[in-house]
Amino acid sequence: MNFSRWRPISISLSPNVERDDLLLAYKLLFEPWKWKGKGTKSSAVFKIEEEFKNYLKIRYAFSFNSGRSALTSILAAIEVQKGDEVLLQAFTCNAAVNPILYLGARPVFVDIDNTLNLSPEDLEKKITSRTRAVIVQHTFGTPAKIEKIKKICERKKLFLIEDCAHSLGVRYKNKPIGTFGDASFFSFGRDKVISSVYGGMAVTNNTQIGQKLKRFYKKLSLPSSHWILQQILHPIIFSFALPLFSFFNIGKGILYLCQKLKILSPSVYPIEKKGRFPGYFPKRMPEAMAILALNQFKKLERLNRHRKQIATIYNGAFVQMGVRTCAEEGSIYMRYPILIENAKEVRRELKKQNILLDDGWHSQVIVPPGTEVENFNYIKGSCPNAERLVHMILNLPTSVNIKEEEAEKIVEKIKKYL
Numbered sequence: 001m002n003f004s005r006w007r008p009i010s011i012s013l014s015p016n017v018e019r020d021d022l023l024l025a026y027k028l029l030f031e032p033w034k035w036k037g038k039g040t041k042s043s044a045v046f047k048i049e050e051e052f053k054n055y056l057k058i059r060y061a062f063s064f065n066s067g068r069s070a071l072t073s074i075l076a077a078i079e080v081q082k083g084d085e086v087l088l089q090a091f092t093c094n095a096a097v098n099p100i101l102y103l104g105a106r107p108v109f110v111d112i113d114n115t116l117n118l119s120p121e122d123l124e125k126k127i128t129s130r131t132r133a134v135i136v137q138h139t140f141g142t143p144a145k146i147e148k149i150k151k152i153c154e155r156k157k158l159f160l161i162e163d164c165a166h167s168l169g170v171r172y173k174n175k176p177i178g179t180f181g182d183a184s185f186f187s188f189g190r191d192k193v194i195s196s197v198y199g200g201m202a203v204t205n206n207t208q209i210g211q212k213l214k215r216f217y218k219k220l221s222l223p224s225s226h227w228i229l230q231q232i233l234h235p236i237i238f239s240f241a242l243p244l245f246s247f248f249n250i251g252k253g254i255l256y257l258c259q260k261l262k263i264l265s266p267s268v269y270p271i272e273k274k275g276r277f278p279g280y281f282p283k284r285m286p287e288a289m290a291i292l293a294l295n296q297f298k299k300l301e302r303l304n305r306h307r308k309q310i311a312t313i314y315n316g317a318f319v320q321m322g323v324r325t326c327a328e329e330g331s332i333y334m335r336y337p338i339l340i341e342n343a344k345e346v347r348r349e350l351k352k353q354n355i356l357l358d359d360g361w362h363s364q365v366i367v368p369p370g371t372e373v374e375n376f377n378y379i380k381g382s383c384p385n386a387e388r389l390v391h392m393i394l395n396l397p398t399s400v401n402i403k404e405e406e407a408e409k410i411v412e413k414i415k416k417y418l
């Protein structure tokens with residue numbers, strides 16, 4: 001039977017998983033003694049940290065069960081405290097804001113420019129005597145105006161943290177993104193640059209921050225076996241569900257049921273949308289996730305080359321049509337965002353044709369939709385450009401599971417609605 005007609009073209013349903021990743025997940029499923037690991041020098045946890053140190057030429061790397069855990073540890077290491085303000089861009093994920101709230105500090109939102117990255121001009125305006133740190137996000141793999149932002153932080157004596165959740169492998173003026181700030185973090189979430197379903201890394205070259213990170217890290221525990229099992233099952237269950245996704249909605253039903261029965265975990269827990277951390281974070285990275293992440297890390301260059309190749313197709317078409325695009329040279333295009341007035345309508349119409357472009361990055365200044373923005377200290381009207389652009393954003397998929405013909409098909413379909 002040909003299942004491919006029921007399998008959706010999708011931006012975020014397990015987009016990085018290839019056959020070798022799936023086989024690795026199966027293997028892990030039957031080796032539960034490996035899940036937590038011992039943290040020895042032969043462990044995958046040790047190896048992935050070493051890989052990051054070598055890749056970024058940086059002294060300290062600590063692995064966590066998510067980017068949000070990694071960010072929490074960095075904020076704790078620079079001693080962010082109650083009453084401190086931490087600046088970050090609007091148009092971000094609640095997972096990047098909750099660590100600030102968790103430590104009792106105040107998030108202050110900075111407007112974005114048309115590349116969907118932090119505006120240095122608005123940053124200057126939002127700094128006060130209580131500001132302690134700035135988090136700069138390289139949205140969807142396009143580097144932010146990092147030199148300008150770094151200069152502002154140096155002048156104002158603020159810590160600069162790079163949010164590289166979308167930008168592993170990005171270089172700016174031939175220097176890797178993640179090496180400009182005082183500390184940086186990466187994410188290996190399910191639809192990030194590389195994926196171990198959940199995972200993250202904190203890095204720094206600063207000895208003082210590195211030592212404090214180490215102390216914080218040592219106090220953390222590992223996630224439960226049930227949580228690890230949920231992540232191992234993710235690629236396995238998706239491999240069954242996706243080919244049947246739209247066949248009488250069987251695949252969709254399987255995924256819904258597995259979440260309801262807690263066989264799978266969500267990428268964002270309901271409580272996080274209210275501005276609170278569930279007990280799953282902050283935690284260290286378990287061995288099982290490190291094994292999956294290490295396998296993906298080995299493929300990083302190829303995965304990013306593929307993204308750039310798909311982006312060339314979108315670029316060729318949309319630039320010619322005069323459609324506004326957001327990504328810039330140097331991007332690894334974790335997504336390919338375009339700005340159109342009827343983004344919501346296009347998402348809805350393409351969904352009917354089994355093309356799923358809803359990755360949750362739209363409609364709100366703190367995503368995913370459903371996030372109770374007022375609980376995150378966002379002041380309405382404080383970031384007008386972000387508030388306007390979030391309704392125009394249409395993200396297009398670039399991941400390894402998107403074939404060139406599929407990218408061309410997406411372009412053809414969107415054309416009809418422009």
Ligand SMILES: Cc1ncc(COP(=O)(O)O)c(C=O)c1O
Nearest residue numbers: 066067068093095096165187189
């Ligand atoms: C920009 C950004 N920062 C931080 C995070 C947090 O990463 P993680 O999901 O690994 O906790 C995410 C993803 O959720 C993100 O998109």
